[in-house]
Amino acid sequence: MKAYIETYGCQMNVNDTEVIFAILEKAGYGRTEKMEEADLILANTCSIRDNAEQRIWGRIEVFQQQRKARPGVLVGIVGCMAERLKDKLLDTRKVDLVVGPDAYRSLPRLLAAITPDQPQMDVLLSRDETYADITPVRTDKNGLSAFISIMRGCNNVCSYCVVPYTRGAERSRDAHSIVREACDVYQKGYKEVTLLGQNVDSYLWKSETETVNFAGLLARVAAIAPDLRVRFATSHPKDISDEVIETMAAHENICKHIHLPVQSGSTRLLEKMRRKYSREWYLERVAKIRSLIPDCGLTTDVIAGFCSETLEDHQDTLSLMEEVGFDWAFMFAYSDRPGTLANRTMADDVPAAEKNRRLNEIIELQNRKSLERYRAQIGKQVQVLVEGPSKRNPAQLCGRASNNMMCVFPAGKLKVGDYATVTVVDCTSATLICE
Ligand code: 5AD
Ligand code: SF4
Numbered sequence: 001m002k003a004y005i006e007t008y009g010c011q012m013n014v015n016d017t018e019v020i021f022a023i024l025e026k027a028g029y030g031r032t033e034k035m036e037e038a039d040l041i042l043a044n045t046c047s048i049r050d051n052a053e054q055r056i057w058g059r060i061e062v063f064q065q066q067r068k069a070r071p072g073v074l075v076g077i078v079g080c081m082a083e084r085l086k087d088k089l090l091d092t093r094k095v096d097l098v099v100g101p102d103a104y105r106s107l108p109r110l111l112a113a114i115t116p117d118q119p120q121m122d123v124l125l126s127r128d129e130t131y132a133d134i135t136p137v138r139t140d141k142n143g144l145s146a147f148i149s150i151m152r153g154c155n156n157v158c159s160y161c162v163v164p165y166t167r168g169a170e171r172s173r174d175a176h177s178i179v180r181e182a183c184d185v186y187q188k189g190y191k192e193v194t195l196l197g198q199n200v201d202s203y204l205w206k207s208e209t210e211t212v213n214f215a216g217l218l219a220r221v222a223a224i225a226p227d228l229r230v231r232f233a234t235s236h237p238k239d240i241s242d243e244v245i246e247t248m249a250a251h252e253n254i255c256k257h258i259h260l261p262v263q264s265g266s267t268r269l270l271e272k273m274r275r276k277y278s279r280e281w282y283l284e285r286v287a288k289i290r291s292l293i294p295d296c297g298l299t300t301d302v303i304a305g306f307c308s309e310t311l312e313d314h315q316d317t318l319s320l321m322e323e324v325g326f327d328w329a330f331m332f333a334y335s336d337r338p339g340t341l342a343n344r345t346m347a348d349d350v351p352a353a354e355k356n357r358r359l360n361e362i363i364e365l366q367n368r369k370s371l372e373r374y375r376a377q378i379g380k381q382v383q384v385l386v387e388g389p390s391k392r393n394p395a396q397l398c399g400r401a402s403n404n405m406m407c408v409f410p411a412g413k414l415k416v417g418d419y420a421t422v423t424v425v426d427c428t429s430a431t432l433i434c435e
Helices: 011-026 050-069 080-085 087-091 104-113 163-167 175-187 214-222 242-250 267-272 279-292 311-324 341-345 352-375
Strands: 002-007 040-045 074-079 097-099 120-122 145-149 192-196 204-206 211-213 229-233 257-259 297-304 328-333 381-389 396-401 406-410 419-427 431-434
Touching (some): 011 040, 011 074, 074 080, 080 087, 087 097, 097 104, 104 120, 175 192, 211 214, 242 279, 267 311, 406 419
Parallel strands (some): 040 074, 257 297, 406 431
Antiparallel strands (some): 381 396, 396 406
């Protein structure tokens, strides 16, 4: 039997899919990348914005055609949207299975219990599930870069965000199991691990004899091997400590890139968003990062048109982006999510057209900044980890610099998994062209 899984949303979901494949193996399912030959079709879903969910409703229709054309094929929705919509998904009669992010261990039992008129559901959230003992089935294409979840859930309750409701409370995974998993992938030839959590800076694991915080965990993973690159996401401006920044600076193999979502440049709005930091605090953290790691790559997330956002608030966001000069940003129009604090207590009062106008201003500014930041690299030497052929020009190779910028360069004698030092000679706003 074969399982096919489509993954939406964040990198944590990519890793969850790998955990699901590992659990499905126990139920006798191998992995396929072709929906047409699958006995089980799953979508690992995202609820973060309304358009993410709309896309998945479209996919359910496509899966439905498979279910009709090939009797016996099972269709399931797992992940954040399963958690959020629960019976609403089952009521459509278009799915056989609905499983939330903390219930993947019950997949074999649920699959065995499905009958044509008896779909199955488990959306219980857990206080302690971290899937620590499960070795994910790696789904990356080149055996080079592995995602490792270090924690699950989120305790922050940002007022716009569904994640605390779809993924439950925050819990940190056993530090030893994380180090073991990183060692294991290194021995299998991987050259890069990315430690994942909604808020990695609040990672905290205690046993009877030791306490490990995120800086401590980073140091342990970095110590595995000098040629194993360590990345992480996502950082939270309120929690990123000097110790974390110092640990990054102290280890050559911890990549110099921080994804530090700002969301807004207006302190008034940050308060409404319950981000627990001010514009000044954010700028101070950036200054600290740049003083200890001058060449640190910095990326962010920004939301346009959150509840009550005025033109002045919007200008604050633009001016913060101008001041910081991010390498890259993920930029979104605010999307009202049912059940969130904002949804329950604030008016979604910026008209859609105005949200989009502000978003476009933000995007335009960021495109200009990205080009500036990439241009500033021209003439520098950077170390890249060779990932494979460049998408645009297969005669060239591509790979990321420590600061996460994508580089393309002539193949020479290089092969996938090699480290190379290249010189930046030109750029676009998203790629460094190197020799
Ligand atoms: N509307 C728009 N963007 C959102 N994000 C989270 N919730 C919402 C929402 N309701 C964005 C934030 C977050 C990223 C993962 O998604 O910028 O950092
Ligand atoms: Fe989407 Fe957030 Fe769930 Fe990731 S955690 S899949 S971004 S809703």
